[in-house]
Amino acid sequence: MVQGAALGLGVTTPSSFRTKRTDGSAVLIGALLPLTRPGWVEAGRHLLAGLEQAVRDVNDAGGIAERPLELVVRDTAADPQKAVAAVDELDSLGVAAIAGEYHSVVARTAAARANALGLPFLCSSAVIDALTEQPTKWVARLAPAQSHGWRIFADFLLGAGHRRIAIAAEPSVYWAAGSRILKEYLAPRGCTIAEIDMRSLAPAAVCDHLADSRATALLLLVGHPEPAVPIVKSVRRDERLAGVLIGAPAGQPEFAEWAALLGEDGTAIPFLRYLPERLSPYGVKVETALRERLGEAPSFVALEGYDSMIVLADMLRSQGVNRTRIAEGWAGVAIEGTRGPIRFSRTPGSGIWQWTWPPVQVVDRDPAEPGRFRILHAG
Missing domain, CATH: 3.40.50.2300 (Response regulator)
Structure with a gap:
């Protein structure tokens, strides 16, 4: 289930992102995306498609300990201050973690706020090396460092x-x-x-x-x-x-x-x-589903969104929904993503957990x- 965004991706205005009340049964994951101008809307649309498709697949497979996974979407519009407000709101809604964001400057601001709040943030697409000013356990990234x-x-x-x-x-x-x-x-x-x-x-x-x-x-x-x-x-x-x-x-x-x-x-x-020369059968299956969802060939950004959500789902299954336990679990991630095996490590000069490395x-x-x-x- 997706709060604040239609599965058909027909989301174009900030008013479309109002949060509905949840009965508490779902595991909430926040999503930061550029879905309106001046953000790169097409990138945001592909990133959202990947996140949504993964949520659907996770729930079809039984969810998180029989609880459904639910995506709470917030539009950053490439605005760092909107991202800060979105992280604060998602924190107040009780999300277990946050995924997403495409623009590096926005992702930096979101990462800083998530770190200050003690909220796990898996950055899907932003590549700037200095995603955080100081080393932190709360932030990880799928995209390669710039x-x-x-x-x-x-x-x-x-x-x-x-x-x-x-x-x-x-x-x-x-x-x-x-x-x-x-x-x-x-x-x-x-x-x-x-x-x-x-x-x-x-x-x-x-x-x-x-x-x-x-x-x-x-x-x-x-x-x-x-x-x-x-x-x-x-x-x-x-x-x-x-x-x-x-x-x-x-x-x-x-x-x-x-x-x-x-x-x-x-x-x-x-x-x-950020793709391999050939996708695995798993990657091809996901690519096919994303093509149907988007109505066009999915970009690597869509696959970044998908991989982000399956990483978080895997961590939720192993660590539970406690934020501290999630943040302490990056080193234990070892799953097959759409573009290859995903594992996180601390890279020299980086203060975050990084997939080293996605194919380039x-x-x-x-x-x-x-x-x-x-x-x-x-x-």
Whole structure:
């Protein structure tokens, strides 16, 4: 059962997320998702689909000690303050744990609040390394740390022969962290990095900077659809930049909206996705169910949502609903997820429990068939 969200995913406004009273029989899990603008709504919709499908499957298998699992959904709209309010409300409702969130800046704020409240939080999709300021037992993450995935992307660039690279970046903690990871990894390996500050430049001006830098690759560390889509269109139409590779390590081309807005211009743009080369039979079964639920091919974000919920369900079965026991149980997780075996550990420099590591691919959309993804590199 899902509180505050229809199973058909027809949720678009904050007023749709009112909480109903529960009789106390269900085990409540909170969900933080960007379901309205300026959040990345398509990512939130896929994440929600995965969470919902897992709740359905857990309940079909008997629930948690014969108690149904129930999802309490709250929309963050990519707003850190909304996330804080949502965590406070979910805490007051008595949820056993929280899952979800896609945007890194929002996830950081939610993690800090969950830590302060002593509320277990399994971050599904946000990748920023510094998810918490201090080590904590209350927070774990399924998505790979940004430094892990983005170094794999950098290895792809090096293998493809790119040594002059431009980075078009907007100001944010997340984009700044990504830019720093790339520069620290690529510069010692003989690369020249040109930074393009997107705070005051139009897409046409980006083209001029790119041409002047003689870069062979442009990396988009910017939001979607603005300004990513107009930048891609401008670069594609500039004859000076015909041989320039456009890359989007944050994964903007993953979702159908990218292909709908850009068509052929949106192909051959490498990005990171967190999938194995081939899904297991279990993964294929879940993917099929998610495709039916969404009415389109599920992204890896949908699978992150599904895996988050089955991890929490496994912990609830073994640890019960006591929050402290749940938070002390991350190290004991050993289950088969949709994308491989899931286990958590403490990684150097991280204060959280981390799945080490989800599969990482660099892929792009095939120009001959934009709905098909080509695997370019894996790590």
